[in-house]
Amino acid sequence: MTTIIHRCHWCGTDPDYVRYHDQVWGRPVRDSQELFAKLCLEGQQAGLSWITILRKQQHYENAFCQFNPYQLVTMPQAQRDALIHNAGIVRNRLKIAAIFKNAGAYLALAEQGIAFNAFLWEFSQGKPRIFARQGGDIPATDEVSDAMAKALKKLGFSFVGSTICYALMQAVGMVNDHVVDCHCYASICEQMETFSL
Template structure:
């Protein structure tokens, strides 16, 4: 194994697409509400599946779900569900297809209430990333008190496929939590992107 690959987080494989995702996307803070909506839906799709399975189908999902435009998705009816169930570019799971539609409607309901989706989500980490100092994969939890709270709040608002494990994976992906191993170059890169004002936690801490 190359030195470069060894330095990355242990979960990264030799798959070029996975490497690009780890290096350029995972853990990089996302503040745009529409982008957060898309990522929350995509993370929910990995329930029972590996992330690489979803990652390789992400372009298909953006195409099938109108670029994850909540306004368009919220108007989808049963005919659209049946159409999507024939789409080989996505995972043809009816519950997961319907979940994205439900989530779009929940997103729009929040907008109608004047709730900023990005602000709502980032509030669970106090508006700034939590920077952990993980030494190995064994230090990384499946959930946290923040993901527990996010899951409860999202479910209350009608979102689906948003259990605490999904929410924690989402928080890692969008930079709310920096769970790159300290040995990984991306740990420092993500931290430096924010500079001061991040919340630090001890080694192995949740």
């Protein structure tokens, strides 16, 4: 007898999406640089489907110094300019520039003694928010993502609107938006309940 595995409907049956859904999406992330990378990648998605960015993630990591902010800010301008010709990423000048701008904002926070992970997780009081979502009641924004977007923009980050911030929170486990009948829901709840920075 075949066992039916229930997943969130958005991942469909595409192997890349299924792998991302099962192994990455919604699992709490503590590391500042990983959070920075995910914020930048979510920004690259604006106007596109996430699968497009997911399939280009390795190219982004190679092109943008594994999203190391310290290396990004010292990248020579000629190398930055050449990225518009990199077929492995989304060739949008504003989106490319945003990653460098975000790296500068990240480092400005660090210079104030503020860790990026602590800054982001403070919006959810330092712990994941666990919901019991059904298929049709998952929001695109909420008051927390609104506040995060406003704060990030004030600090000089780009491509950080409320929708992008909510998608980030979903991706890095600040909220559990797996639906309750998804096979990942219970295990992610367990991870969230023991989470600490």
